Amino acid sequence: MAKAIIVTGTPGTGKTTVAIRLAKKTGWKYIDVNKFIAKEKLSEGYDRKKKCKIVDETKLGKALAKLVKTSKETLIIDSHMSHYMPAKSVNLCIVTKCNLKLLKRRLKRRGYAENKMKDNLECEIFDTCLIESQEAGHTVVTVETDKKVDYDKIMKKIKK
Numbered sequence: 001m002a003k004a005i006i007v008t009g010t011p012g013t014g015k016t017t018v019a020i021r022l023a024k025k026t027g028w029k030y031i032d033v034n035k036f037i038a039k040e041k042l043s044e045g046y047d048r049k050k051k052c053k054i055v056d057e058t059k060l061g062k063a064l065a066k067l068v069k070t071s072k073e074t075l076i077i078d079s080h081m082s083h084y085m086p087a088k089s090v091n092l093c094i095v096t097k098c099n100l101k102l103l104k105r106r107l108k109r110r111g112y113a114e115n116k117m118k119d120n121l122e123c124e125i126f127d128t129c130l131i132e133s134q135e136a137g138h139t140v141v142t143v144e145t146d147k148k149v150d151y152d153k154i155m156k157k158i159k160k
């Protein structure tokens with residue numbers, strides 16, 4: 001059995017909330033990918049316009065697969081880039097989703113600039129993370145974080 005559950009989705013849709021809750025419920029290990037990128041020195045500069053680190057997704061996917069392979073524990077990997085991991089290393093891919101009005105409110109609360117807000121809303125409108133996850137061959141379950149999250153339903157999707 002592959003030992004990773006990945007949580008992907010547009011920024012602000014609730015990945016961290018879902019991943020941490022799931023880690024608490026299962027006792028599996030939560031992995032904050034931003035910390036992993038810093039620790040493994042995987043970022044290649046800073047995009048000033050987008051105000052985010054530049055990361056090669058394929059390289060990150062491979063590094064995460066290696067982490068999974070060498071870990072004794074089941075990992076819950078929280079990142080909007082986690083679906084770049086090879087499908088064979090992943091048990092279940094959770095894609096968080098949120099209605100646009102609420103997402104806009106959440107991102108505004110963070111003080112996102114107009115262009116960053118637009119990029120993220122477009123990402124959600126076009127289901128970018130969901131489609132990329134499906135195309136990568138992951139077993140996908142979508143979770144709407146504007147409703148009560150059914151963790152039992154998620155647990156049932158995990159391959160034994």
Ligand SMILES: Nc1ncnc2c1ncn2[C@@H]1O[C@H](COP(=O)(O)OP(=O)(O)OP(=O)(O)O)[C@@H](O)[C@H]1O
Nearest residue numbers: 010011012013014015016017018080106145146149
């Ligand atoms: N199931 C939920 N019910 C209510 N509020 C939620 C839920 N999930 C997330 N939220 C709220 O939405 C906001 C964003 O959630 P969170 O930080 O988990 O998103 P994220 O996808 O991890 O974002 P990022 O990609 O920037 O790390 C938070 O304020 C959080 O409290």
Ligand SMILES: [Mg+2]
Nearest residue numbers: 015016017078
């Ligand atoms: Mg997060």
